Amino acid sequence: xxxxxxxxxxxxxxxxxxxxxxxxxxxxxxxxxxxxxxxxxxxxxxxxxxxxxxxxxxxxxxxxxxxxxxxxxxxxxxxxxxxxxxxxxxxxxxxxxxxxxxxxxxxxxxxxxxxxxxxxxxxxxxxxxxxxxxxxxxxxxxxxxxxxxxxxxxxxxxxxxxxxxxxxxxxxxxxxxxxxxxxxxxxxxxxxxxxxxxxxxxxxxxxxxxxxxxxxxxxxxxxxxxxxxxxxxxxxxxxxxxxxxxxxxxxxxxxxxxxxxxxxxxxxxxxxxxxxxxxxxxxxxxxxxxxxxxxxxxxxxxxxxxxxxxxxxxxxxxxxxxxxxxxxxxxxxxxxxxxxxxxxxxxxxxxxxxxxxxxxxxxxxxxxxxxxxxxxxxxxxxxxxxxxxxxxxxxxxxxxxxxxxxxxxxxxxxxxxxxxxxxxxxxxxxxxxxxxxxxxxxxxxxxxxxxxxxxxxxxxxxxxxxxxxxxxxxxxxxxxxxxxxxxxxxxxxxxxxxxxxxxx
Numbered sequence: 001x002x003x004x005x006x007x008x009x010x011x012x013x014x015x016x017x018x019x020x021x022x023x024x025x026x027x028x029x030x031x032x033x034x035x036x037x038x039x040x041x042x043x044x045x046x047x048x049x050x051x052x053x054x055x056x057x058x059x060x061x062x063x064x065x066x067x068x069x070x071x072x073x074x075x076x077x078x079x080x081x082x083x084x085x086x087x088x089x090x091x092x093x094x095x096x097x098x099x100x101x102x103x104x105x106x107x108x109x110x111x112x113x114x115x116x117x118x119x120x121x122x123x124x125x126x127x128x129x130x131x132x133x134x135x136x137x138x139x140x141x142x143x144x145x146x147x148x149x150x151x152x153x154x155x156x157x158x159x160x161x162x163x164x165x166x167x168x169x170x171x172x173x174x175x176x177x178x179x180x181x182x183x184x185x186x187x188x189x190x191x192x193x194x195x196x197x198x199x200x201x202x203x204x205x206x207x208x209x210x211x212x213x214x215x216x217x218x219x220x221x222x223x224x225x226x227x228x229x230x231x232x233x234x235x236x237x238x239x240x241x242x243x244x245x246x247x248x249x250x251x252x253x254x255x256x257x258x259x260x261x262x263x264x265x266x267x268x269x270x271x272x273x274x275x276x277x278x279x280x281x282x283x284x285x286x287x288x289x290x291x292x293x294x295x296x297x298x299x300x301x302x303x304x305x306x307x308x309x310x311x312x313x314x315x316x317x318x319x320x321x322x323x324x325x326x327x328x329x330x331x332x333x334x335x336x337x338x339x340x341x342x343x344x345x346x347x348x349x350x351x352x353x354x355x356x357x358x359x360x361x362x363x364x365x366x367x368x369x370x371x372x373x374x375x376x377x378x379x380x381x382x383x384x385x386x387x388x389x390x391x392x393x394x395x396x397x398x399x400x401x402x403x404x405x406x407x408x409x410x411x412x413x414x415x416x417x418x419x420x421x422x423x424x425x426x427x428x429x430x431x432x433x434x435x436x437x438x439x440x441x442x443x444x445x446x447x448x449x450x451x452x453x454x455x456x457x458x459x460x461x462x463x464x465x466x467x468x469x470x471x472x473x474x475x476x477x478x479x480x481x482x483x484x485x486x487x488x489x490x491x492x493x494x495x496x497x498x499x500x501x502x503x504x
Contacts, residue, residue, distance in 0.1 A: 014212060016138060017301040019121060020131035020293075024320025033109050034118055042163065045170035049073070052422035054453045062172050074383065075454075077420060079390060086379045090372055097368035099227040101360045102338075103234035107220065108315035113213050116164070116206035117299065120157055127153045131296060157207045158199070165198030211300045214313060221310050231359045235314045236339040237305045240348050242288030245305075251285050258284035287331045294318035294336055304336055389427070390418040391483050393494035401499045407467035409500050415459050417483050417492075419451040426450055426486035429461065433479030435471040437498060438464045448486070463498055475502030 049059035049072055056063065061070040069076040069084065076083050098105050107114060128134045128149050137146060169191050170178060181187035182195070205213050214221065228234070246254050288305065295303045297318060300311045304318050322336040340359045347353065396412040403409055419425045429447050431439050441447055442460040451457040461481070465472035477498040484491045 015301065017211060017299065018131045018134040018138070019299045019317070020296040020321075021125060022297040022317050022321045022324070024317075024323060026316035026320050030109060030118065030315065030317075034115050037110060037115050038119070042167050045167060045175040051075075052453070055422060056174060058174055060171060061174075064172060075420065077390070077418060079392065079418070080386070083379060083383070086375055090375050090379075093368055093372040093375070096227055097365060097372060099224045100229070100232060100368060101365045102314075103228060103232050104221070104224060104312070104314045107214065107313040111313075113205060113218070114313065114315070116160075116202060117210050119160065120206040120210075121299065123156050123160070124153055127156070154207070157203055161199040161202035161206070162195070164202045165195040168198050169194050211311070214300070215311055229364070230341040231362055233338045233340055233356060233359050234308070235304060235312060235316055235319065235336065236308065236341075236344075237294075237336050238334065238339070238347070239286075239305065240344070242286040242305070242335050244283055244286055245288035245290040246285045247290040251289065254283075254285040287326070287335050289325065289329060291325055293321040293325050297321040387490060387492055388420045389425070389483065389485055389490060389492045390416075390420065391481065391492040391494045392416045393481050393496045395496055401501070403501070404464070407472075408464050409472040410462055410464045411498050413461045413463065413481070413496065415461055415481060415483075415494065417449065417451050417457045417459065419453060419455055419457075421453060423453050424450065425453075427483045428486060429459070429481070429483050431463065431479050431481050433471075433477065433498075435465065435474075435477050435479070435498075436469045437471060437477075437479060438466075440464065465498065465500060471498055472500050473502070474500045476500075 044060050045058065047059035048057050049070075050057055051070070051073075055075075056070060058070065059072050061068075063070065067078040095106055124134065128137055137149065140146060166179075166182070169182075173191075178187060178191065182191060209217075244254065294305070295301075295318075297320070298304070299315065299317070300313060302309050302311045304312065316338070319336050319338070323333040326333050326335055338356070340354070342359075343354060392415065394414045394416075396414060401409050401411050415429070417427055419427075427449050429439065429441060429449065431437060439447065440462045441449065442462070449457060449459055463479075465477075471477040477500065479496065479498055481494045481496060482491050
């Protein structure tokens with residue numbers, strides 16, 4: 001009695017999965033996407049881009065030391081972080097759009113966990129063989145051959161993991177210089193630590209944890225459920241066509257029973273017409289021959305014929321496997337296919353298949369597309385109209401103002417002038433106000449300052465109102481600082497406030 005009431009275990013040991021190699025259009029697409037994404041990741045830090053003598057010549061560089069982001073001809077400064085925020089919002093909306101239209105296509109094709117796991121599976125298949133060979137190796141005792149194959153596989157995995165961790169740090173420093181420093185032991189500790197952490201996570205996540213990361217560690221399978229509806233295209237099994245399934249002797253017996261039932265019932269198999277001979281109803285076997293090909297190729301180890309499951313990453317390898325079997329047995333393709341839930345009732349009723357674009361083009365996806373496009377256009381416009389000089393103003397408020405010996409009132413400001421060009425520039429500083437205000441620069445007599453190329457200058461500025469000026473007795477006076485690049489008419493502005501004696 002006690003054993004029957006025992007609570008179920010909260011931990012289930014990982015069942016090893018050995019996906020079988022499969023051929024087909026979706027597998028080819030995954031190969032192409034894997035080569036493309038890995039190529040972009042590993043090669044991008046080594047692309048050179050000439051920006052001039054005072055700027056880095058790496059095409060894509062996250063310069064944390066100087067708080068800059070270089071992307072080919074685009075340079076993002078710290079005060080322009082809205083560009084990065086906009087790109088992140090676009091990435092989020094893009095995920096919403098694709099998930100709403102096509103389900104977990106990100107998980108199935110482009111997620112780093114999927115790409116690296118797929119790469120590790122490929123290495124494993126090259127070294128240990130396809131599914132049956134790996135199964136035999138898994139079950140056999142540890143002998144010399146098993147150790148040789150396993151160690152060889154782990155060494156290749158480790159090399160891939162090191163390359164992955166190494167490629168990541170090259171995005172944050174000049175790649176050739178950092179590579180030399182890494183090899184000679186002269187790189188910063190944080191570089192070695194980053195490479196070590198990413199090497200370990202890639203080796204463990206891609207080589208051993210695999211589908212466990214997708215099922216237990218990743219929150220995306222839970223979140224995506226809110227973005228999908230009955231019109232979302234996802235991988236599904238046409239059970240109304242494939243069931244009842246069967247193979248071999250069982251399938252032959254089912255077919256013979258259906259034929260016999262049909263013979264006894266008359267013109268219809270189900271024998272429901274008036275006057276038909278009473279006979280047990282027997283269904284003919286469906287198109288599914290229960291070969292388990294769809295299960296054997298699944299990297300998540302699930303059976304898509306059991307219906308929609310959280311573990312399914314919609315990689316569509318089961319579609320390739322099933323289509324190959326359908327071709328061999330002379331049945332039409334599409335027993336497992338990309339479907340929407342609404343297709344089930346439609347196809348069960350004998351109607352023609354709804355075109356894919358009718359599932360994709362619906363209000364939700366159109367709204368996502370419109371938002372995504374609007375942000376993208378806004379970022380492009382902002383990129384092309386932005387000025388190459390910038391000014392920010394911060395008032396020194398301790399004290400808020402100072403009364404000089406002649407009765408004048410002085411306010412102090414710190415202004416930052418950013419020269420975002422590739423050449424040194426001279427700037428003239430002034431202000432615009434309805435009141436008579438005088439401006440002085442600390443360390444300069446002519447209101448001119450030099451700002452090196454691609455640098456920021458912090459300049460202290462004093463604004464003074466004489467005793468007879470209205471601003472000296474007024475509590476607040478708004479005005480505008482401006483800086484103008486010498487020799488051009490390009491200006492940058494910064495609004496601020498002058499504080500007088502007020503009611504004192």
